[in-house]
Amino acid sequence: MSNKVVYTSEDNLITRQNRAEEIFLEAFEAEKPVLGNAHIIVNPYLINPLSALILFKTDKEVEATLTVHGKRNSREDIVHTFTKTTSHALPVLCLYEGMETKVTVALSSGESETFMIRSEELPADVCRCNNARTSMDYFGDNIMFLSPAGKNLPTGYDYKGEIRWLLTINTMFDIKRLKNGNILTGSHRFCRMPYNSTGLVELSMLGKIYKEYRMPGNYHHDHWELEDGNILALTQDFTTDTVEDMIALLDRETGEVLRTWDYKDFLPQNVGGSGSQDAHDWFHNNAIWYNKKDNTITLSGRHQDAIVNINYDDSTLNWIIGDPEGWPKEMVDKYFFKPVGDVKNFDWQYEQHACVVCPDGDIMCFDNGQYRAKVKEKYIKNTENFSRGVRYRIDTDKMEIEQIWQYGKERGQEFFSPYICNVEYYGEGHYLTHSGGISSIDGWASDGLGAFLDPEDPSVELRSVTVEEKDGVVMYELDVEGNFYRAEKLSPYHDGENLVFGEGKLVGNLDVTPTFDTIPELEEVDKLISSEREIVIEEDEDRLVFHGMFEHGSLAMVILDGENDRRGYYLNTAAVNHLAMCSGAFLEKDDRQLKMNISKNGLSGKYNIKVLYNDSIFQTGVTIYC
Incomplete structure (x- = not known):
């Protein structure tokens, strides 16, 4: 039996970019x-x-x-x-x-x-365009930027469907342009399963990272730039029993968390749940929208089939859009809307994504339609279901709601996305609908999410379809391989944009990675752990990521054996069934393959890395200095 541990140590990408910039600027100034x-x-x-x-x-x-x-x-x-x-x-x-x-x-x-x-060559497995239908007169020199929902890459397509922009790192979730012309998106750096990254990155279209905003509760799904430049970012508190139910306000310069909003303060847990709800991920916030007009925040909770509006200052609840079945009567009477108008063709949204507040106060979202019911007996099969973009008009005085636009229902299962996706409002009658999570097996809508399917299986097809409609006419449709989280149409250049040089910075902080209370007193053997465990240790400037293969139910722990302290980090080897997977970037083909992020925050000195496995503690031969 061979013994082998793979160890890599690499500077942060920002450091490598700083070094590359310093070299070419030095030559430029000299010549x-x-x-x-x-x-x-x-x-x-x-x-x-x-x-x-x-x-x-x-x-x-x-x-x-x-x-x-x-x-x-x-x-x-x-x-x-x-x-x-x-x-x-x-x-x-x-x-x-x-x-x-x-x-x-x-x-x-x-x-x-x-x-x-x-240009340099692109990776061999980039997601190609299946079909692009538009005109140069309509689309111009804009690029449709698609952010990944798996191990694919952030990719931009021109009006012909040709790839004209691509990042070779898997930055995550939405791409949003900031007022200064840069873009803000999720970091590619793994932190916690299933898809939490260290934080956000601000970068130019060229790829220069100016800042990485590290967050103690990590980043997921969405963010918003406020008028003063500070950032609202979706996060969570990992010291509690729930996830994806918090907002953090980040200082634009320092990355410091200035304030948080905890949804448990204004919503009950585990009521009115969607088919994917569990006690841990009870809300599953996948979108945020700040409205300056009334100083409110609108949130999309996939696992409550609910779009929720709260006051920015005091977090008080204003209203909820969604099917009221399963909610307490006192909440239904006070916060929910009654459908009016053409109620025969009215549909509630289910497991929705990407809430948008229109200039007149109307609410748009991508209605994924997963299950399309609140109780199991009424669930609809994916092959008989539909997804769509939808716009609702709400009257908060009368607490009435009217459906005034939708696109996608008429396309049935071939446009159905049980997860991810977004809509955009460009103007009255001018909208984008991005169905980015289409997956089929042998031509029929799959029962599972695309992130869990094997794209190399010839019976499996993963697609993203992005449509722009103007006054009821489809002006643009892009059909590409793979599933993509969101679509954003942007011009490649920004008005007045000149490249700004200078060192990119890591700001904010990761949390102190929690340790297990006790380390079992087991025999410590003086040999490397078996290669069957496939141990890989990646060290970065501010953390390390431990990879290993462990059978379900086995006892496993990473141990940092220091000169002054000894820390154990428990590895959960139980099989995990994820009910949501908005980005499969960190998924492994074999679910016995585990990853653990260990922050260097709180560590000091020299540590030998060891692995506790079942009844022994093994060496890895790796030493780190913090």
Whole structure:
């Protein structure tokens, strides 16, 4: 029996990006190239293979207009003008894959230069477009950005369905553009199952990470930039028995948690539950929307089939949209709406995602429709079900609700997504509906979530379909391989955007990883643990991630044996049945394969890493210094 433990130690991606930037800026400042011999760095920040950076100097302050030429005709060109400067750093976005892209830089002084830039190769398993249906006149140079729901990657598609933007790290959940032009999304760094990441990352479209906001309760699903720049982020308190039922207010500069909202303060647990509810994940918050007009927060609770509105200042409950069956009568009478209007065609939403507050106060969401009932006896089979985008008009004085728009019901099971997805409001009658969790087996809607299916099985098909409708006419439809959490249409460049250099930073803090109360007194053997356990230890600047293979029901623990203290971290080897899996990024093919994040917060000194397995404590041969 062989013994082998794999250990890797790598600087944080931000540190590696800082080092890469320092190297190319040092060369740039030393050589001071003019436009004719500009420095061109492909994938300058290591994670966007369809990007480049053009660096050059001019004697006088001039504007630079960048044109990324379309490969078919000039109508496909992406053009952006940067503000005046003498030191020019032009991000080149949306390079074509597998070919040289023609890029022209024209200065306001009259000078011009054209370059041919070849992008780096994309990973072999990127999700390709099955079909794209729109026109250049409608879609223009926008890119449809899809955020992953599995082990696929954040990907941007042009109007033809060609991949023009991609990150080679699996950043998670929604991609939102900030007021400064950067995007904010979930970190790719694993923290806790099933899909909690360390926090949020603010990065440019080029891929440069400016900040990673680490959170003690980790990040999941959604976030919101407030007017003052601070961030509302969905989180939880891991010292309690529940998850996905808190908001954290983050300081934009420091990442400090300024305030939290706990949903147990204004909602009862385990009432009015959806078919996926359990006591641990009783609410399952998957969306947040702040409305400045009335200073309220709207939340989407998948596991209560409920869209909930609360006051920002005091967390008091205002109203609930959803099927009232199963809720206490006193709450139904006070907080729920009564359908009016065309009630024959009215449908409540079930296990919904992505609540949106329209300018007039109407509420939109993606109605997944999972089970489409509150009690098991009424559940609808996925093959007979539908998903849709829906818009409700609510009257909070009369507590009445009217369904005024929907898209998707008419498409039946082929548009059905039991999880993830979103809607967007662009203007009156102009909406996006993203059905990103479509999964089928032999052509029929699958019973399980796409994240749990094997995409290599020839009978399995995973798809995402994104539709834009204007005044009842479908103007855009993108059908791609794989499941994607959300879709966001954005222009690749932002008005007035100039790349800002400087060190990216890790801000905020991870929690102190809880230890087990006692470490069993077992024999400590002086040999490495068996290779059958497939131990991998990944060390980062602020944590380590332990991977191992353990049979269900076995006793297993990671032990950090320090000079001054000894800490045990219990590994739960019980089989876990996840009722929700909005991102399968951290799932393993074999459910005996376990991962544990151990934060370095609270650790000090030298630690030998050992593994307790069944009746012995084994060595790993790995030592870390904190």
